[in-house]
Amino acid sequence: MTDPLAYSYYAATAQAWRPRAFEGDLECDVAVIGGGFTGLSAALACAERGYSVIVVEAEHIGFGASGRNGGQLIPGLRWTASELEAEFGRERADALFDLCWRQNRVKARIEKHSIACDLKAGHLEAAWTPGDFDAMKREADYQAKRFGYASNVVAKPDMGTHIATPLYHGGIHDPQGGHFHPLNYAIGLAQAAEAAGVRFIEGEKADLIFDLGLVKNELFLSDRTIWAEFFINATDAWIGQLEPDLGRYTVPIMNYNIATAPLANADALLPSDAAVADSRFVLNYFRLSADKRLIFGGGERYSQTPPRDIAAFVRPFMAQVFPQIADAKIDYGWGGAVAVTMNRLPHIGRDGNVFYAHGFSGHGALVTTLAGELIAEAMAGTAERFDVLASLPSKPFPGGKWLRRPLATLGLLWYALRDRLG
Known part of the structure; x- marks a missing residue:
């Protein structure tokens, strides 16, 4: 499909990528569906463990949220x-903290494969209200005492730094946080995976996964089939x-x-030069690109129909934060869908020979790479760390096929209203 929202600053500054064509039968150990951070990191980690891997992407590598997000690297979960x-x-908090705060697998991959993606250090969570700042200070103190995790409390008079x-x-x-060029990171992962033997x-x-639990099962494409042991x-x-049943666990925003x-x-x-995200439910998030543009995300819509003019939609949010550039020229405007779960924790698991990971709820730039690597670990027979994330609770949205999204939208609108009233 042609997606007008896919053209972005990232697309305009992306490294060249075209997968090598391959011949022969479509048979492998692992078939990966989806060419974003999760699928690419899983494919790369599986190939490193000796599996033969094919990645299927309906569009192009990094087409979805992995290639369009704000580029913010925020340790932890929502x-x-x-x-x-x-x-x-x-005990479970210890395991989750070790994985989601201490394990920066994105930085490790960038360093290992020399991925050119404008990686920069530092992330600032900005308090929208005094109460938000008090809560942030308590959490920072808790993390320092409980886990020895060092972050810096910035009082209001010092925010100018x-x-x-x-x-x-x-x-x-x-x-420990930071920011990067997400599409170039995705392309770098794809290049590393291809060098490791992954076919794209x-x-x-x-169209359909046909998993019978056999040595080779089937993934049906539009006009051909991939035979694989795992998906x-x-x-x-x-x-x-x-997989419609898995779709019940998220709604797109x-x-x-x-x-x-x-x-x-x-x-x-x-x-x-830190990336910034504020504490509102419908948050603003922004950072500088390598060529000194302000990349700013603000507002969200619960309809999948984009605004006619994305720049005009986002500009007021930018002007509220930075009135000194309210009239700045905007060169690019783009958007995309974020899959959100009911509790804002990712939904990760396994059903037979099918592994899945989704619903990162806007907090996935770091944990998606980790999730892909943990899937490869579990596939190879070591599931302890995979189980830490797979054990996170998740419930499907109520309302069934037709009411799930409207009911979720009502709840999200209520929290957005609290932003305006608070």
């Missing part, structure tokens, strides 16, 4: 570490098209980003 411990207990706006009431700067099929849609469904927002023209005052806007 729940805080203290929330995880309160809900799941000390990171961001040139009086809008926020303080924040937490995490030097782009532009063909997977990895990494289609995220599109997962319901391939549309997010939109803009990239300004290069700014003469870029370094003054974000002096520490």
